[in-house]
Amino acid sequence: MITFETAxxxxxxxxxxxxxxxxxxxxxxxxxKQQKLQLRYTLLWLACGVFxxxxxxxxxxxxxxxxxxxxxxxxxxxxxxxIALLIILCISLTSIVSVQKSEIQRLAxxxxxxxxxxxxxxxxxxxxxxxxxxxxxxxxxxQCRTSH
Amino acid sequence: xxxERKKARVLVxxxxxxxxxxxxxxxxxxxxHFPEYDYLVINDGSTDHTGEILHRRxxxxxxxxxxxxxxxxxxxxxxxxxxxHYDIAVQIDGDGQHDPKEIPKVIQxxxxxxxxxxxxxxxxxxxxxxxxxxxxxxxxFLSGLIHxxxxxxxxxxxxxxxxxxxxxxxxxxKRYPIDYPEPEAIMDAVMRRERIKExxxxxxxxxxxxxxxxxxxxxYYMIKVSLDIIVCRISYGVRRGKRETGDAD
Numbered sequence: 001m002i003t004f005e006t007a008x009x010x011x012x013x014x015x016x017x018x019x020x021x022x023x024x025x026x027x028x029x030x031x032x033k034q035q036k037l038q039l040r041y042t043l044l045w046l047a048c049g050v051f052x053x054x055x056x057x058x059x060x061x062x063x064x065x066x067x068x069x070x071x072x073x074x075x076x077x078x079x080x081x082x083i084a085l086l087i088i089l090c091i092s093l094t095s096i097v098s099v100q101k102s103e104i105q106r107l108a109x110x111x112x113x114x115x116x117x118x119x120x121x122x123x124x125x126x127x128x129x130x131x132x133x134x135x136x137x138x139x140x141x142x143q144c145r146t147s148h
Numbered sequence: 149x150x151x152e153r154k155k156a157r158v159l160v161x162x163x164x165x166x167x168x169x170x171x172x173x174x175x176x177x178x179x180x181h182f183p184e185y186d187y188l189v190i191n192d193g194s195t196d197h198t199g200e201i202l203h204r205r206x207x208x209x210x211x212x213x214x215x216x217x218x219x220x221x222x223x224x225x226x227x228x229x230x231x232x233h234y235d236i237a238v239q240i241d242g243d244g245q246h247d248p249k250e251i252p253k254v255i256q257x258x259x260x261x262x263x264x265x266x267x268x269x270x271x272x273x274x275x276x277x278x279x280x281x282x283x284x285x286x287x288x289f290l291s292g293l294i295h296x297x298x299x300x301x302x303x304x305x306x307x308x309x310x311x312x313x314x315x316x317x318x319x320x321x322k323r324y325p326i327d328y329p330e331p332e333a334i335m336d337a338v339m340r341r342e343r344i345k346e347x348x349x350x351x352x353x354x355x356x357x358x359x360x361x362x363x364x365x366x367x368y369y370m371i372k373v374s375l376d377i378i379v380c381r382i383s384y385g386v387r388r389g390k391r392e393t394g395d396a397d
Contacts, residue, residue: 033383039376040327103214110213 164242
């Protein structure tokens with residue numbers, strides 16, 4: 001039975017982590033405000049920030065989760081959780097990109113079909129005006145011949 | 149011929165996603181009672197026969213090649229309204245919940261220059277379809293949140309029955325909230341110091357098809373919309389706080 005040491009984060013590290021997380025929130029909020037981030041994709045980041053904050057403020061949570069997966073030391077647990085969060089974020093990003101790819105594909109196909117319709121319209125229009133001007137010159141030719 | 153006073157050009161925007169059962173009655177109802185209003189149906193990537201119906205009946209419509217959601221669809225309407233120089237844009241739902249006969253009510257405050265952004269509200273006079281109890285609780289919560297953040301009390305924050313004036317059309321064409329936009333659009337209007345008015349309208353129950361917000365998604369919806377509203381408020385600058393002078397409340 002692997003027992004987890006009593007979770008302990010040195011005070012200096014705790015302070016540093018809290019400052020880092022606060023800066024993280026400020027940056028995310030700033031980007032949201034400038035609309036460089038969309039909220040529906042940012043939710044996961046915010047949730048991760050909140051989760052990390054909880055871990056730092058309540059080390060017991062680290063002990064509990066760590067013992068569940070068989071880790072012994074606080075710092076190891078923190079690293080593993082951070083890596084897990086990053087993996088989740090990456091998968092989420094990959095999913096977003098995949099959806100966008102299929103949307104882009106659909107837009108490209110739509111644009112291609114539109115181009116064909118416009119091209120056909122232009123050719124029909126050109127044909128009409130060509131027929132018109134052919135008719136006109138034909139009539140002019142006839143007028144010339146009849147008047148002589 | 150005497151010169152007529154220039155009449156306000158009105159565009160009624162109808163966003164429709166998979167509304168094959170409702171769209172004909174909505175548009176016919178509108179054109180029958182108000183032929184003087186222009187309208188545009190925004191087909192938001194419908195996968196059912198909505199597109200065919202729109203084409204067959206020769207309605208005035210645009211078809212979005214991908215589904216953008218109500219936010220993107222309505223913004224498309226605002227883009228169209230702006231580019232075609234409309235004076236007033238009215239939003240109504242494609243599911244038949246909004247009775248076209250109520251449109252003059254939401255337009256009137258704009259014509260009278262009393263308001264810039266008018267919301268057709270179910271809850272002012274509490275007539276007509278009042279939605280489910282669960283939804284009403286949620287709506288009341290969002291209403292309270294907006295009240296807390298802006299000082300403006302709006303009762304029916306999720307109503308899609310809206311009328312906006314030309315300046316708003318331009319702003320919304322540039323930027324319109326994406327997911328579940330109704331409450332956040334109010335926040336935008338308030339922060340832009342627009343005069344907001346709620347008028348009572350009678351809504352009907354959705355006639356066919358299903359709503360786009362399912363009950364199981366409600367909690368997620370509430371959290372997300374609340375966050376959206378808060379972030380929107382923050383994005384207008386922390387210092388503003390309560391609105392400054394010059395509002396006609």
